[in-house]
Amino acid sequence: MAVEVEVANELLRLRARMPQLTGALAAGADGLVLAQDMPDVQPEGLAALTAAALGVGRRMVDLAARGDFRELLVRGADGYLATYAAGPTAVLTLLADDRVDVGRLHLEGRRCGARIAELVAARSADERPLGTGSGRFPPPQVRGPIKGTLPVRIPPQSRRRP
Template sequence: MAAEAEVMDELRRLRARVPQLTGALAASVDGLVLVQDTPGVEPETVAALTATALSVAVRMADATGQGDFRELLIRGVYGYVATYAAGRTAVLTLLAQDRVNVGRLHLEGRRAGLRIGELVDAAAETEPATAAAGPALTPPTAPEPMPTRTRTPRAPRTPTTTPNARTTTDS
């Protein structure tokens, strides 16, 4: 992949912005390691498991009508595993300590996923024969505004009377 050095630079910048990250890996949607910085963790295993989890997450989002896959978060006793869509043919998986600010993890992970997706997709366009053969993802875009729920007006309540209700009369 021609963009390998640029993707590795993005992973290093991401780890500098989120110091609680313990690893970062960019993989193809079919489970092949593209670039990794995962000390103490077997990157091929993480990439393969990411592909498996991605397959289930894509199916779950589709079956529940939630739209295209964007991200997956797993929380374990010792920390987090977060996976983000990265273009049409890649994913970004981050490993983080349990004390990470999850909001910051998502913010930075989404940004890095967008950037890595641009790099990987551009490289795939120039090298079509080496593009990943797995299912293509819809590239993420800027977050869409949260949909607002419209409330259905309720029917007015009618007063109820009980058989033992007291009535008062003026005398």
């Protein structure tokens, strides 16, 4: 099963456990949507803003020497927006109405973020790039530098044997 489907199922289970949630979004740290369940919000725009907030949050905790970024909570007049780190490459954003139990929101958001981090990490382990022991192709050899030239990549089939 694709990781996006598994993440979407995790978001649906979270929304079933917490009826006060009005939306859930999992995105990469680059701002691309992994999965979403947000009927009233444009997910691509929120994913991009979440990535920006994640960057600012990481810089803030780094500058203040508070360790790794964990979460960010924003309260508006009509409810909450909570963002949770989901490993080093993903983020979970939840929208909740103003009647939500914030403690439970944090508990469920942290658990779901940890589960998404596991799913994304499992996918990353399965999708190694070429030349890293995947067994498909050896890494390309680079010759050079020769004065005044750039290094040249030699395809595996044209290499000469010594």
